[in-house]
Amino acid sequence: MIMGSMERPLPLWTKIVLGAVLITCIYAWEFWPENKPPAPRSPRLPVLTGSAEPISPLPLAVPDLDRRKVALGRKLFNEPKLSHDNTISCANCHQLDHGGVDSMKYSLGIHGQIGNINAPTVYNCGFNFRQFWNGRAATLEEQIDGPVNNPVEMGSNWSEVISKLRKDPSYSAAFPAVYPEGITAENIKDAIGTFERSLVTPNSRFDRFLRGDATAITPEELAGYKLFKRYGCISCHQGINIGGNLYEKLGVMRDYFKAKGNITEADMGRYAVTKDIEDMHVFKVPSLRNVALTAPYLHDGSAATLEQVVKIMGEHQLGLDLPAEDISEIVAFLKTLTGEYEGKPL
Ligand code: HEC
Numbered sequence: 334m335i336m337g338s339m340e341r342p343l344p345l346w347t348k349i350v351l352g353a354v355l356i357t358c359i360y361a362w363e364f365w366p367e368n369k370p371p372a373p374r375s376p377r378l379p380v381l382t383g384s385a386e387p388i389s390p391l392p393l394a395v396p397d398l399d400r401r402k403v404a405l406g407r408k409l410f411n412e413p414k415l416s417h418d419n420t421i422s423c424a425n426c427h428q429l430d431h432g433g434v435d436s437m438k439y440s441l442g443i444h445g446q447i448g449n450i451n452a453p454t455v456y457n458c459g460f461n462f463r464q465f466w467n468g469r470a471a472t473l474e475e476q477i478d479g480p481v482n483n484p485v486e487m488g489s490n491w492s493e494v495i496s497k498l499r500k501d502p503s504y505s506a507a508f509p510a511v512y513p514e515g516i517t518a519e520n521i522k523d524a525i526g527t528f529e530r531s532l533v534t535p536n537s538r539f540d541r542f543l544r545g546d547a548t549a550i551t552p553e554e555l556a557g558y559k560l561f562k563r564y565g566c567i568s569c570h571q572g573i574n575i576g577g578n579l580y581e582k583l584g585v586m587r588d589y590f591k592a593k594g595n596i597t598e599a600d601m602g603r604y605a606v607t608k609d610i611e612d613m614h615v616f617k618v619p620s621l622r623n624v625a626l627t628a629p630y631l632h633d634g635s636a637a638t639l640e641q642v643v644k645i646m647g648e649h650q651l652g653l654d655l656p657a658e659d660i661s662e663i664v665a666f667l668k669t670l671t672g673e674y675e676g677k678p679l
């Protein structure tokens with residue numbers, strides 16, 4: 334009898350009732366308030382006005398850095414003992430009261446030797462994805478090996494620098510207070526790198542505009558920004574540093590080097606690092622922050638004014654002969670990118 338009832342299929346009405354009960358259970362589970370995941374308390378970080386823009390403002394507060402390292406790094410940045418003949422410090426070529434540059438086509442190193450490439454600014458360099466025009470240094474610390482050992486810049490080496498600093502009582506006291514291992518190449522680089530990360534220049538008029546102050550820039554400057562976006566300058570110069578996050582060829586649309594002739598190793602860009610022909614004349618796109626203060630322009634220091642370099646960009650990067658009025662509006666926009674260092678206008 335029992336076996337027989339199991340073999341018989343369930344009547345249709347039983348199936349319908351069982352199905353309805355199951356569906357009701359699923360719905361009840363799904364929509365019972367406690368079973369829902371809690372609504373996130375802070376679903377998103379506060380969105381800044383204008384954050385839909387392809388450029389974002391620099392943080393108003395300097396990143397959280399060890400103040401003792403920043404102070405020691407500042408002293409080392411200004412220290413001529415980092416050079417072989419005690420004449421040249423980092424600050425000679427990266428003058429903080431001159432936009433972080435030396436305003437020369439090529440820099441002057443020890444014994445009056447002249448370099449082969451224009452000095453970029455150190456301001457906001459902590460936001461660049463790589464260091465040097467050709468990106469050969471991955472970090473700020475690695476970058477420092479360059480000038481110290483470069484025969485035409487500081488012409489020294491770490492053992493020489495360390496032995497000079499060890500004889501200087503101001504350093505033999507200051508280092509152990511911050512670094513238990515005392516004066517080493519690693520610690521010198523760490524201190525200078527930390528100082529460099531503090532070289533942030535927030536609160537430019539354009540950043541204030543991005544933060545929502547519509548009166549921070551003039552209608553002409555705003556028109557320049559719109560042209561900067563419309564022409565496509567923004568495709569290369571964007572992000573928090575308005576550059577510094579991509580490699581691009583100089584001469585995407587029209588050859589820049591043919592007319593120039595006499596190509597140096599510095600003109601080769603990333604090719605000098607990778608030896609890949611695709612990288613010939615490819616450079617890190619420079620940051621345009623504080624660009625009004627960092628003339629002359631381009632890796633070869635060949636453009637003396639912003640008007641000249643914007644014209645070159647139009648021709649060689651966009652394949653366009655920009656009208657003079659557009660150039661002057663774009664230049665007006667570029668001049669709004671000058672920020673403040675330690676609360677004072679640069
Ligand atoms: C003789 C002049 C000179 C001295 C001294 C010098 N620099 Fe430079 N600096 C340059 C030049 C020129 C470049 C570009 C070199 C290149 O890209 O090949 C540069 C590049 C840099 C960069 C890369 C910035 C970027 O956007 O790629 C940083 C950072 C920097 N220097 C920091 C320093 C520090 C720190 C010191 C001291 C340890 C120093 N420099 C000493 C001239 C100098």
Ligand code: HEC
Pocket residue numbers: 561564565566567568569570580581582583585616617618619620621624627629630631632633639642643646647650651663
């Ligand atoms: C395809 C990418 C690209 C586009 C588009 C582009 N640039 Fe550039 N820009 C670069 C590169 C790369 C450099 C550095 C070239 C060099 O020095 O070798 C540069 C350099 C500059 C410099 C000089 C910065 C300095 O410190 O020397 C300025 C100013 C500039 N660009 C503005 C503009 C403007 C304005 C536009 C639009 C009209 C524009 N760029 C379009 C890639 C681009």
